[in-house]
Amino acid sequence: xxxxxxxxxxxxxxxxxxxxxxxxxxxxxxxxxxxxxxxxxxxxxxxxxxxxxxxxxxxxxxxxxxxxxxxxxxxxxxxxxxxxxxxxxxxxxxxxxxxxxxxxxxxxxxxx
Amino acid sequence: xxxxxxxxxxxxxxxxxxxxxxxxxxxxxxxxxxxxxxxxxxxxxxxxxxxxxxxxxxxxxxxxxxxxxxxxxxxxxxxxxxxxxxxxxxxxxxxxxxxxxxxxxxxxxxxx
Numbered sequence: 001x002x003x004x005x006x007x008x009x010x011x012x013x014x015x016x017x018x019x020x021x022x023x024x025x026x027x028x029x030x031x032x033x034x035x036x037x038x039x040x041x042x043x044x045x046x047x048x049x050x051x052x053x054x055x056x057x058x059x060x061x062x063x064x065x066x067x068x069x070x071x072x073x074x075x076x077x078x079x080x081x082x083x084x085x086x087x088x089x090x091x092x093x094x095x096x097x098x099x100x101x102x103x104x105x106x107x108x109x110x111x112x
Numbered sequence: 113x114x115x116x117x118x119x120x121x122x123x124x125x126x127x128x129x130x131x132x133x134x135x136x137x138x139x140x141x142x143x144x145x146x147x148x149x150x151x152x153x154x155x156x157x158x159x160x161x162x163x164x165x166x167x168x169x170x171x172x173x174x175x176x177x178x179x180x181x182x183x184x185x186x187x188x189x190x191x192x193x194x195x196x197x198x199x200x201x202x203x204x205x206x207x208x209x210x211x212x213x214x215x216x217x218x219x220x221x222x223x224x
Contacts, residue, residue, distance in 0.1 A: 004154075033212060033213075035215070040201075040218075040220070041217055041218065042116075042118075042203060042215040042216050042217040042218050043155070043203070043205075043215040044215075045212050045213070045214060045215075048212045088154050088155075090154070090155075098143075098145075098160050098167070098168060099145065099157035099160060099168060099170070100155075100157065100213065101157070102154025102155050102156070103154050104152065104153050104154050105152075105153075105154055
C-alpha cells in the first residue's frame with residue numbers, strides 16, 4: 001500500500017547482529033501493528049502500538065511509535081536464525097481498528 | 113485457545129469454477145475479517161463481520177465474491193466464476209472489539 005511504506009524491502013544479517021525495520025505512514029495513525037509471517041503461512045501477531053512515544057518489547061524485539069513522524073520502528077537485538085521471516089506492519093486509520101492496511105513487508109534472512 | 117483455523121489449506125481449480133473457503137475464528141471473538149494476499153505484497157482487506165453482520169466491504173470484493181457468517185460463528189468466502197487473477201492466499205482473522213487481529217494459516221487458491 002502506498003499509504004504505508006516499509007523499509008528495507010529485504011535484509012540479510014549475520015547471526016548476532018542488530019537490525020531495524022521502519023514503517024512510515026502518509027496518514028495519521030490510530031494504531032500500528034507488527035506481524036511476522038513465514039513463507040506461505042499466516043501472520044503471527046507481535047506487538048500493537050497506539051500512543052505516540054509508546055515502546056513495547058517482547059524477548060529481543062522492540063517496537064516504537066513516533067507520533068510526530070507517523071512512523072514505527074522494529075528493532076531486533078542479537079538476531080538469531082529463528083527471527084528469519086517476513087515482517088509486516090499494519091495500520092489502523094479509523095477510530096475503531098477494523099480493517100488494517102499493510103505494508104509490503106520486509107524479508108529478513110539471518111545467516112548462521 | 114486453538115487459534116483461527118481455515119479450510120482447505122490449498123485449492124486448485126479451473127477458471128470458471130466456483131470455490132468456497134471456510135474460516136473458524138477464535139471462539140470468543142466477535143469480529144471476523146477476510147484479507148487477500150498476493151506474492152510479495154502485504155494482505156489487502158476484503159470484508160469484515162461483527163457477529164453475523166457484514167459491516168464493511170472493500171472495492172476489491174467484486175460481485176463474484178460473497179461472504180457469510182451465519183450465527184456469528186464460522187464464516188465462508190465464496191468466489192464464483194473464478195479467474196486467474198483470483199489466485200492468491202486468502203487469510204481470515206478474528207479479534208475482540210478494538211483489539212489485535214489473530215490470523216489463520218490461510219487458504220492458497222490457484223486458478224488454472
